[in-house]
Amino acid sequence: MEVSAEGVSASGTAYEIGGQRVEVASSGFAASIASAHAARQRPRCLCTPEGVEMYVARLAGPHGGYIVKRMPDTGCRHACDCPSHEPAADLSGLGQVLGAAITEDPATGQTSLRLGFSLTKLPGRSQMPPAGGESKSVCTDGTKLSLRGLLHYLWDQAELTKWHPGFAGKRTWGTVRRQLLLASEGKIARGDSLRSRLYIPETFFLDQREAITGRRSAQWLQALSAPGKPQRLMLLIGEVKEIAPARYGFKVVVKHLPDQAFSIDQQLYRRLGRHFETELALWGACEQMHMIIIATFSIAETGVPAVAELSLMPVTQHWLPVENAFDEQLVDRLVNQGRTFRKGLRYNLPAVIPVVNATLIDTGDDPCLLRISREARTAVDVSEHIESSARPYPTRSWIWYPEAEAMPPLPKKHLPTTTVGIPP
Numbered sequence: 001m002e003v004s005a006e007g008v009s010a011s012g013t014a015y016e017i018g019g020q021r022v023e024v025a026s027s028g029f030a031a032s033i034a035s036a037h038a039a040r041q042r043p044r045c046l047c048t049p050e051g052v053e054m055y056v057a058r059l060a061g062p063h064g065g066y067i068v069k070r071m072p073d074t075g076c077r078h079a080c081d082c083p084s085h086e087p088a089a090d091l092s093g094l095g096q097v098l099g100a101a102i103t104e105d106p107a108t109g110q111t112s113l114r115l116g117f118s119l120t121k122l123p124g125r126s127q128m129p130p131a132g133g134e135s136k137s138v139c140t141d142g143t144k145l146s147l148r149g150l151l152h153y154l155w156d157q158a159e160l161t162k163w164h165p166g167f168a169g170k171r172t173w174g175t176v177r178r179q180l181l182l183a184s185e186g187k188i189a190r191g192d193s194l195r196s197r198l199y200i201p202e203t204f205f206l207d208q209r210e211a212i213t214g215r216r217s218a219q220w221l222q223a224l225s226a227p228g229k230p231q232r233l234m235l236l237i238g239e240v241k242e243i244a245p246a247r248y249g250f251k252v253v254v255k256h257l258p259d260q261a262f263s264i265d266q267q268l269y270r271r272l273g274r275h276f277e278t279e280l281a282l283w284g285a286c287e288q289m290h291m292i293i294i295a296t297f298s299i300a301e302t303g304v305p306a307v308a309e310l311s312l313m314p315v316t317q318h319w320l321p322v323e324n325a326f327d328e329q330l331v332d333r334l335v336n337q338g339r340t341f342r343k344g345l346r347y348n349l350p351a352v353i354p355v356v357n358a359t360l361i362d363t364g365d366d367p368c369l370l371r372i373s374r375e376a377r378t379a380v381d382v383s384e385h386i387e388s389s390a391r392p393y394p395t396r397s398w399i400w401y402p403e404a405e406a407m408p409p410l411p412k413k414h415l416p417t418t419t420v421g422i423p424p
Contacts, residue, residue, distance in 0.1 A: 015043040016051060033066045043068055047082035057109025072104045080361045086342060091356040093347025096142035097149060113189040116144030117309055119197065121231035121298045142348055147311040151294040152345040157183035160319055161343040163335060171319050174203045180237060198235045201256040224299045233296040233308055240291040252307060262297060263306045278324055279312045288317040321345060326372050326402045327357055334358060337410065364414035368396040374403060
């Protein structure tokens with residue numbers, strides 16, 4: 001998602017608005033989409049001969065502006081080389097929660113999120129979902145987002161699952177933070193703005209320490225404990241620096257927050273190793289790996305933040321999420337070969353449900369689904385699940401059985417051949 005100096009955000013390069021072709025780079029684009037919003041007109045992205053209907057939403061904040069957005073679940077109808085293209089929702093865990101836990105209203109531009117965790121502090125034991133939402137049952141509830149599901153949704157919405165060779169060296173924590181905050185705008189959870197509850201640490205600069213601390217303290221006031229009143233919880237998304245015993249109890253140290261650790265109780269600390277064994281092992285084995293935490297937290301009367309519930313997500317040095325070492329190998333191969341792809345995420349789904357690990361979008365007119373299967377005997381089941389989920393999304397498929405073979409060569413790059421008939 002790119003935002004111009006005029007406060008306009010758009011996904012494509014040209015649209016049909018009111019019967020006229022309008023280029024995103026043209027000087028009149030801002031006025032055109034503002035008029036379309038006022039008249040409730042639906043722009044059409046001209047990436048395909050028939051076009052794909054979009055909608056215009058107003059940006060929140062003091063500067064206003066407008067954004068051209070995809071209609072819900074239409075990303076796979078865009079051309080592969082269109083910035084608005086995304087794989088079909090059913091290829092990842094998004095398909096399970098879209099329309100139930102995630103409901104988008106094109107009329108208002110707002111998205112309602114149903115959360116499967118509390119934003120109010122409850123008495124008693126600490127809460128933590130099993131391994132980011134894992135379940136021993138094949139059937140997982142898709143009507144509410146788990147903590148991991150919410151993190152995956154925001155990562156997707158921030159387009160941090162997208163990779164293009166041109167992104168190399170440009171994706172920093174500052175970029176990640178900015179994109180996540182933009183992604184949280186217009187999202188409503190439990191009747192409140194998600195953005196108002198979300199704390200993501202600013203990039204720390206020593207000469208700006210006092211100003212950064214002041215902004216943080218002001219935001220944290222809403223989660224401060226008050227006797228006799230229900231305690232509101234905030235949401236933290238940050239990069240873990242350390243999870244360790246403290247002088248008293250245990251703590252999570254978050255990068256870019258050098259002067260304030262988050263306390264966790266003994267029970268939560270002990271359960272971390274069991275529930276996030278794979279994630280922590282991957283993080284510990286690779287120095288370039290980042291570990292992302294999403295957590296609900298409160299502020300004690302002493303001013304110390306305390307974690308109530310958490311989930312963890314390892315990401316590569318380029319901030320691309322990975323599930324395990326095989327997934328990391330695939331993503332590294334894709335990045336090193338300069339490929340353009342979209343990383344698939346699991347959301348609420350348990351590990352026994354197959355998802356597409358990545359979708360190559362530089363293979364011509366049809367994308368290519370990349371899948372990792374840990375057991376050859378499940379190959380038929382995996383293929384049948386993906387093929388039935390993907391219809392009517394024409395794709396090619398690539399599969400790797402890491403416990404039986406070395407990684408096969410990746411499909412070759414091909415430029416799209418689609419010719420778009422756009423009126424001049």
